[in-house]
Amino acid sequence: MDFFVLSVLKALVVAGALMTSLAYLQWVERKVIAHIQLRLGPYRVGPHGLLQPLADVIKLATKEGIVPSHVNKPFYLLAPFLAVSLALTSIAVIPFGPEIEAFGVRTYMQLTDINIGVLFLLAISSLSVYAVTFAGWASNNKYSLLGGLRAAAQMISYELPLAIALAGPLLIAGSLSLREIVEAQQGVTLGILPRWMIFQPPAPQIFGFVIFLIAAFAETNRVPFDLPEAENELVAGFHTEYSSLKFASFFMAEYANMITMTAITTTLFLGGWLPLFPAEYGSNFVPSILFALLAAAALYHGLHPARRKDRFSLPVVALLLAAAAALFLIPIVQTFLLPLFWFLAKAGALMFLFIWVRGTMPRFRYDQLMSFAWKFMFPAAAVNLFASALLVALFAR
Amino acid sequence: MSTEHERTLAAVHQVAAERSNGSLLCATQPHSDTLHFVVDRSAMRAVTGGLVDHLGARFLISVGTDRRPLSGDFGVLHIFSLDRDHLYVLVESPIPADDLRIDSITPVVPGAAWAEREFQDAVGVRAEGHPDPRRLLLPDDWPEGLYPLRRDFPYNFRPPADDAARPKLAGAPAGASVFPMGPFFPVLEEPSYWRLFVEGERIVGCDTRLFYNHRGIEKLGDSVLTYSAIPHLAERICGICGFIHSTCYCQAVEKAAGIEAPRRARYIRTIMLELERIHSHLLWLGIAGHILGFETVLMQTWRIREPVMWLCEAICGNRKTYGMNTVGGLRRDLPDSVRPELLRVLAEVEKEVVAVREAVAGDSALHARTQGVGTLSEETARSICVVGPPARASGVAIDARIDHPYAAYDEIRPRIVTEEAGDVWARVVVRLGELAESIRLVGEGLSSIPDGPVCAEIKDEIPPGKIGVSVVEAPRGEAIHFVLTGGDNRPYRWRVRAPTYPNLQALPAAIRDGNIADTPITLGSLDPCFSCTERVETIDRRTKAVRVFSRAELLKMCRARAKGGG
Numbered sequence: 001m002d003f004f005v006l007s008v009l010k011a012l013v014v015a016g017a018l019m020t021s022l023a024y025l026q027w028v029e030r031k032v033i034a035h036i037q038l039r040l041g042p043y044r045v046g047p048h049g050l051l052q053p054l055a056d057v058i059k060l061a062t063k064e065g066i067v068p069s070h071v072n073k074p075f076y077l078l079a080p081f082l083a084v085s086l087a088l089t090s091i092a093v094i095p096f097g098p099e100i101e102a103f104g105v106r107t108y109m110q111l112t113d114i115n116i117g118v119l120f121l122l123a124i125s126s127l128s129v130y131a132v133t134f135a136g137w138a139s140n141n142k143y144s145l146l147g148g149l150r151a152a153a154q155m156i157s158y159e160l161p162l163a164i165a166l167a168g169p170l171l172i173a174g175s176l177s178l179r180e181i182v183e184a185q186q187g188v189t190l191g192i193l194p195r196w197m198i199f200q201p202p203a204p205q206i207f208g209f210v211i212f213l214i215a216a217f218a219e220t221n222r223v224p225f226d227l228p229e230a231e232n233e234l235v236a237g238f239h240t241e242y243s244s245l246k247f248a249s250f251f252m253a254e255y256a257n258m259i260t261m262t263a264i265t266t267t268l269f270l271g272g273w274l275p276l277f278p279a280e281y282g283s284n285f286v287p288s289i290l291f292a293l294l295a296a297a298a299l300y301h302g303l304h305p306a307r308r309k310d311r312f313s314l315p316v317v318a319l320l321l322a323a324a325a326a327l328f329l330i331p332i333v334q335t336f337l338l339p340l341f342w343f344l345a346k347a348g349a350l351m352f353l354f355i356w357v358r359g360t361m362p363r364f365r366y367d368q369l370m371s372f373a374w375k376f377m378f379p380a381a382a383v384n385l386f387a388s389a390l391l392v393a394l395f396a397r
Numbered sequence: 398m399s400t401e402h403e404r405t406l407a408a409v410h411q412v413a414a415e416r417s418n419g420s421l422l423c424a425t426q427p428h429s430d431t432l433h434f435v436v437d438r439s440a441m442r443a444v445t446g447g448l449v450d451h452l453g454a455r456f457l458i459s460v461g462t463d464r465r466p467l468s469g470d471f472g473v474l475h476i477f478s479l480d481r482d483h484l485y486v487l488v489e490s491p492i493p494a495d496d497l498r499i500d501s502i503t504p505v506v507p508g509a510a511w512a513e514r515e516f517q518d519a520v521g522v523r524a525e526g527h528p529d530p531r532r533l534l535l536p537d538d539w540p541e542g543l544y545p546l547r548r549d550f551p552y553n554f555r556p557p558a559d560d561a562a563r564p565k566l567a568g569a570p571a572g573a574s575v576f577p578m579g580p581f582f583p584v585l586e587e588p589s590y591w592r593l594f595v596e597g598e599r600i601v602g603c604d605t606r607l608f609y610n611h612r613g614i615e616k617l618g619d620s621v622l623t624y625s626a627i628p629h630l631a632e633r634i635c636g637i638c639g640f641i642h643s644t645c646y647c648q649a650v651e652k653a654a655g656i657e658a659p660r661r662a663r664y665i666r667t668i669m670l671e672l673e674r675i676h677s678h679l680l681w682l683g684i685a686g687h688i689l690g691f692e693t694v695l696m697q698t699w700r701i702r703e704p705v706m707w708l709c710e711a712i713c714g715n716r717k718t719y720g721m722n723t724v725g726g727l728r729r730d731l732p733d734s735v736r737p738e739l740l741r742v743l744a745e746v747e748k749e750v751v752a753v754r755e756a757v758a759g760d761s762a763l764h765a766r767t768q769g770v771g772t773l774s775e776e777t778a779r780s781i782c783v784v785g786p787p788a789r790a791s792g793v794a795i796d797a798r799i800d801h802p803y804a805a806y807d808e809i810r811p812r813i814v815t816e817e818a819g820d821v822w823a824r825v826v827v828r829l830g831e832l833a834e835s836i837r838l839v840g841e842g843l844s845s846i847p848d849g850p851v852c853a854e855i856k857d858e859i860p861p862g863k864i865g866v867s868v869v870e871a872p873r874g875e876a877i878h879f880v881l882t883g884g885d886n887r888p889y890r891w892r893v894r895a896p897t898y899p900n901l902q903a904l905p906a907a908i909r910d911g912n913i914a915d916t917p918i919t920l921g922s923l924d925p926c927f928s929c930t931e932r933v934e935t936i937d938r939r940t941k942a943v944r945v946f947s948r949a950e951l952l953k954m955c956r957a958r959a960k961g962g963g
Binding site: 033036037038039142146223224226235236359360361362363364365366367368 | 576583692696700760763
């Protein structure tokens with residue numbers, strides 16, 4: 001098939017999936033946080049609030065878009081555009097699976113495999129600092145300015161440990177292509193552990209992983225590092241003066257950044273689309289077993305007399321889950337759904353961690369955050385890099 | 398009466414006599430715990446300074462009274478407390494109606510700053526030598542020379558509004574810029590305006606404007622309502638501690654009139670007051686968590702708090718406005734049917750509070766945000782006369798339940814919880830400790846509550862011209878009610894001081910040299926409760942001039958915008 005048509009098709013699929021998951025990530029977050037806090041969360045719009053994201057999108061899109069008269073208009077308008085487009089761009093180089101063959105076409109489950117994928121990601125994430133800085137500066141508002149400056153300082157500071165922690169996997173894989181990095185994680189070590197970067201001898205990147213994850217929290221401005229938008233002291237930080245879709249853009253960018261960050265972490269440290277254990281030990285059946293168990297649980301709860309409200313919906317869910325379990329047993333489907341399953345499972349687990357932390361941590365103070373970055377994260381990342389380099393030089397190959 | 402108590406009385410008399418230098422006009426003891434001195438106004442500063450210096454008296458509040466219908470003059474009364482000696486000391490000066498001046502005592506008692514500005518606003522007695530004599534409680538467009546608490550000022554008179562008026566606020570010191578916090582700000586549940594002067598994110602000073610929504614409750618009390626109607630209004634002074642204000646008022650009138658509330662009523666008051674403390678402290682803990690961006694604490698503590706509110710509803714039919722207190726006791730008894738429910742809820746809340754305490758106490762991230770933040774030294778706390786948990790967190794061991802026992806606190810003795818550090822964390826620890834203590838007190842009160850009537854029979858009219866001072870330890874600190882009885886079945890003067898009043902005065906000291914990010918939690922840690930204003934500050938981009946828009950301009954702008962179809 002024509003390369004151009006194929007690329008457009010892939011882009012449409014990825015963009016569609018990304019936008020939907022963006023909207024639903026927010027629903028998942030609200031639900032998880034609600035249950036941590038013993039609440040129900042969204043419940044009114046659709047069953048279990050499932051249509052809430054749609055309602056939110058409609059609400060935000062139809063709000064009056066106010067441009068205050070005192071703003072620096074070009075930069076004020078550029079900032080949200082920049083934020084959301086940069087956040088969505090980085091997904092282009094993430095590999096979701098290996099090379100597959102469908103309908104007689106061989107292709108990678110990735111939008112584009114550029115040979116400097118890692119550098120591309122770093123470049124894009126550095127650029128996104130401009131979005132918040134512009135927003136803060138152009139708003140001509142003290143809260144926005146403080147929020148924007150905090151964001152700039154925070155993102156630049158945490159980019160250092162982030163980049164240094166990311167050098168570890170590059171060192172081991174010997175490549176800047178994200179696909180090749182994943183492929184370098186194939187196999188088993190010590191007889192049982194997967195050869196993911198966090199376990200891979202001779203230099204397991206477990207510390208690098210933790211440092212990268214913490215820096216990722218800061219890069220995405222999430223609790224406990226959500227100072228740029230700390231509502232209690234800065235109203236809404238850099239997006240104080242934004243409304244309607246312009247506000248929605250920042251909101252989307254935050255969630256898109258979360259998705260990108262979890263995807264990168266999965267790719268670099270957790271073996272990307274590779275299964276937890278090799279196919280010869282039966283990893284191909286894991287999704288089927290998992291979905292079957294979930295179906296059984298849903299059915300059990302659906303038939304439980306105490307869940308009268310859900311006596312129709314839960315069996316339907318059980319049926320869908322059982323269908324998914326059966327789907328994963330079809331060999332042709334397995335070739336591209338299995339990698340996707342493993343990739344999404346790992347990224348989803350990380351995403352849950354992001355949300356979980358929000359439910360269990362207060363916000364840090366700005367100076368504490370900066371001293372944490374420079375006095376702990378940066379040295380730790382550097383030590384990790386040197387140790388890894390030494391181990392690789394001494395023992396590798 | 399112990400000899401120690403007599404010694405104290407003698408010491409107070411001696412200080413008053415020496416410091417007044419012959420101008421002590423009258424010294425009486427209206428109640429066993431109250432000493433009342435009348436001194437010439439020229440000696441006021443000396444006498445009050447002597448009380449503070451020699452006897453460690455703590456300033457409570459000032460009362461300015463227009464006494465022209467009675468004696469043809471005005472009166473300024475400063476109320477002090479000798480906490481360890483369980484004594485109130487009232488120092489009063491008559492002010493001739495044709496020369497309304499008195500020496501300010503703020504130079505010797507810094508905690509009196511707002512109280513003096515208040516009587517200056519309300520009755521027009523000028524405090525000479527006050528370091529900051531600006532308006533405090535009247536709106537900025539209130540005409541000069543119009544004093545709402547004077548007797549000839551009708552309660553329903555509304556002076557014409559002047560929409561061009563603006564608050565007189567200090568400008569930023571050289572090198573600093575202004576960071577406006579309020580009047581509407583996400584972290585303030587109620588509006589107030591704090592103008593912070595910052596260098597970078599460090600705070601070098603602040604100015605403030607409050608009291609825009611002054612409701613004139615004291616005026617209503619001495620011009621429209623009756624003795625037994627006021628408790629229902631007093632209950633509505635605060636959005637959380639309603640029972641505290643109604644109890645405090647009733648006790649003040651009971652004291653002035655020599656009425657003794659029955660024991661059972663006193664026990665029920667104690668139980669209700671402690672229930673209020675439990676739900677207020679839980680509410681506060683949630684808000685503190687919210688301010689720190691820790692929403693889970695907010696959700697959990699408010700969930701724990703809810704059954705206590707239901708309990709109040711089961712007792713009197715309302716979550717917050719109870720309508721139970723009246724002069725002489727209570728209007729309704731504690732129903733026996735709620736007893737098992739009360740015990741069950743208490744046991745439940747106690748279990749949950751222990752869990753919350755363990756979770757909060759061990760959270761290192763919370764320590765990082767609260768320890769060493771918003772510190773008030775013991776010395777500052779004493780000089781600004783801070784009350785309640787903020788005072789106890791700074792090592793000032795005052796608690797009205799112990800210092801001036803009321804209701805049934807003479808039999809159900811609370812343990813005082815103090816901390817030394819004086820920072821936000823210390824205030825958290827103090828409140829968590831008091832929570833456990835309150836639960837114990839309610840249980841103790843329930844088990845030892847006597848039978849009997851809940852309201853004293855009042856046969857005679859309440860005599861005019863009597864003074865009653867009552868202090869109740871609210872969750873935020875002590876609430877003070879002062880009553881001077883009058884004719885017409887209503888007080889001649891009713892003065893209320895809520896605990897937030899002195900505590901807010903301590904905020905500038907607590908946030909100084911701190912970080913903007915610490916200001917909300919420092920303010921929150923004082924557990925403030927205040928009113929609102931309807932003005933905003935904007936900056937004109939062309940002239941770079943800071944200016945405050947008035948209400949009329951804002952309205953005009955809104956309308957112009959609406960017409961423009963924007």
